[in-house]
Amino acid sequence: MLAFGFATVFTLLPVYYINEAELTPFQLVLVGTVLESTVFIFEVPTGVVADVYSRRLSVIIGTLLLGIGLAIEGAIPAVVAIFIGEVIRGIGHTFTSGAMEAWLASEIGAETVGNVYLRGNQVEQGASLLGIATSVALARWGLHAPILAGALIILAAGIFLILAMRETSFVPAARMERGSWKATLDTAREGIRTIRRSPLLITFVLIALFVGMSGEGYDRLWEAHLLENIPFPSLFDLRATTWFGIIAGLSSVLSIVVTETVHRRLDQSHERSVALFLVLCTAAQAAAVLGFAWSGQFFLAVACHLVASLCKGIAAPLRNSWLVRSVDPQVRATVISTVGQADAIGQTAFGPVIGWIGSVRGLRIALSVAGIALSPLVPLFIRAARVARHKPATAAFE
Numbered sequence: 001m002l003a004f005g006f007a008t009v010f011t012l013l014p015v016y017y018i019n020e021a022e023l024t025p026f027q028l029v030l031v032g033t034v035l036e037s038t039v040f041i042f043e044v045p046t047g048v049v050a051d052v053y054s055r056r057l058s059v060i061i062g063t064l065l066l067g068i069g070l071a072i073e074g075a076i077p078a079v080v081a082i083f084i085g086e087v088i089r090g091i092g093h094t095f096t097s098g099a100m101e102a103w104l105a106s107e108i109g110a111e112t113v114g115n116v117y118l119r120g121n122q123v124e125q126g127a128s129l130l131g132i133a134t135s136v137a138l139a140r141w142g143l144h145a146p147i148l149a150g151a152l153i154i155l156a157a158g159i160f161l162i163l164a165m166r167e168t169s170f171v172p173a174a175r176m177e178r179g180s181w182k183a184t185l186d187t188a189r190e191g192i193r194t195i196r197r198s199p200l201l202i203t204f205v206l207i208a209l210f211v212g213m214s215g216e217g218y219d220r221l222w223e224a225h226l227l228e229n230i231p232f233p234s235l236f237d238l239r240a241t242t243w244f245g246i247i248a249g250l251s252s253v254l255s256i257v258v259t260e261t262v263h264r265r266l267d268q269s270h271e272r273s274v275a276l277f278l279v280l281c282t283a284a285q286a287a288a289v290l291g292f293a294w295s296g297q298f299f300l301a302v303a304c305h306l307v308a309s310l311c312k313g314i315a316a317p318l319r320n321s322w323l324v325r326s327v328d329p330q331v332r333a334t335v336i337s338t339v340g341q342a343d344a345i346g347q348t349a350f351g352p353v354i355g356w357i358g359s360v361r362g363l364r365i366a367l368s369v370a371g372i373a374l375s376p377l378v379p380l381f382i383r384a385a386r387v388a389r390h391k392p393a394t395a396a397f398e
Contacts, residue, residue, distance in 0.1 A: 001157035002063070003124035007131025008138070009070050009150030011248045012241055014223040016143040020077040025363060027079065028220045029355025034083050036216065036347035038090025043097065043341040050099035051334050056167040059103060060158055062095025067155035074147030098336035105324050105332060106169040114268035114321035121317050122259050125252040132252065136245035143241070194328065194335055201335065203384045204323055205342045210376045212346025215312070217354030217370035218289055222305060225363040230298050247302055251309045258310060262318075274322055275385030278315055282377045285311035289371030293364045326388070 017023045017031065050058035069089030073082050105113050135146035195201040223244065226232075232243055267273055285308050292304035320336075327335045350373070358366035 001127070001160065002154060003127040004131040004134075005067075005150045005153030005157060007128035007150075007248070007252075008135045008146050008153060009074075011132050011135035011245055012139055012143055012146055013073075014220070015227075015241060015244060016074075016077065016147060017082070018224055018227060020143050021079060021082060023079065023082075025221060025224055025358035025366070026352070026355040028224060029217065029351045029358070031082055031086055032216045032220050033348050033351050033355075035086040035090045035093075036212070036344040036351065038087050039094055039097075039344040040341055040348055042091050042094040043337045043344060046091075046094040046097075046099075046337065048334055048337075049095075050102060050337075051332070054167060055099045055103035055106070055170055056161075056165050058095045058099035060161045060165065062092040062097075062099070063158035063161060064155060065089065065092025065095065067151045067153075067158060068092075070154065071148060071151035074144050074151055077144065094337070094340075097340050098332075098334070101320060101324055101336055102329075102332040103167065103170070106329060107167075110325055110329070113324050114318075115263065117317040117321045118259055118263040121313070122256050122263075125256045125259070128252045129249055132245050132248040135248075136242055139241045192338060195338060198326075200326055200384060200387045201323075201339070203380055203387060204319070204326075204339050207319065207377060207380050207384070208339045208342040209346040210373060210380070212343035212348075213350040214289075214346075214370045214373035215343075216347035216351035217358075217366060217373075218308070220351070220355070221358055221363055221366055221370075222292065224358075225293070225367060226298075226301065229363060230296065230301050233298050247305065250302075251306055251313075254306060254310050255313050259314060262314060266318075268318070268321055271322065271388040272385045274318055275381045275388075278318060278381045279378050281311040281315045282374055282381065285315075286371050286374040289374070290368055293367035293371065322384075 014028070017028060023031065046058060046062075066089055069085040069087070069092060071085075072088065073085035075081070101113070104116065108116065131150070134149070138145040138149055195205060227240065232238075232240055238246075262277070266277060288304045288307035288311065292301050292308060295301040295304060323336060323339060324332065354366045354369055357369060
């Protein structure tokens, strides 16, 4: 349901920003900065809420806030309204980030989450295909229509979670501890202490930082680059909104096929194999981003974008499952949220710089900088494999 709703919204949301709200490249990235600044502020506190009070409650609150924020953006195509919607959406994201992964690991066991993440990614891609088709169809009534429809779907998912989501393995803090905030502060301190003691988790923090630095610029500007710098083909007289739907659909299909291959062939319990695969994904993603930035031909640019999107989509669940297996269950949501905060720092600090470069020097230069920002990930993944082999992250607790 969430993947269906998000695909309905995000397939054409950037086009809505550009054509309806008339945002500049700098403002496009500034929208992401507002979102990630909100994530940075609320990520750890909401992660602690999930560890101390209830992960189920945290996920439900976050889902409802995500729907409300997107509904505001779709209803009012103005910069201020979009910023307000992004703040609400950012708070919602922090409630679900970490809590969802920690809830799942507690319910089914951390040893099985890797395969579930990959299989879940396939299900999400299938649902996203329906969302993409829905988005393109609704765009006939205006670019605001798919955004509002997707927001309603996400709100419906939140109501469904209230009725159907169970939480059987989580033990909340004692009532007195919850009321005094002592457990909240203790959990936050323990999560940060865990990261400081573990070279592996420190490496994951650095990885998240560079992922955020690159991702914010590329994710916010690639549609603008296609619209402004690359002529669309006249094939079948398709509109730009339809082409964006086709691109999103191809991305989902490729992700389903390749993820299935990874699911069958990659042993996720072997950190060196995972690290090598992530190194290859990162190198391919960086090359694809640079190729997309400097391509002047539509289909070549689309091919580069599909490779970049595919590599990014496959790498994310692999990183998440590796991280989940490396953290003690008692502080899992807090640690994951802290790593997510590093991603937000990268996006918040570096995203506006890429946006400014896009406004002043052009979108090709800005996208090139986003591609180069991926290069530090290669040695970091190699380091993570070495650290995991010599000293597991759980040693900090032992």
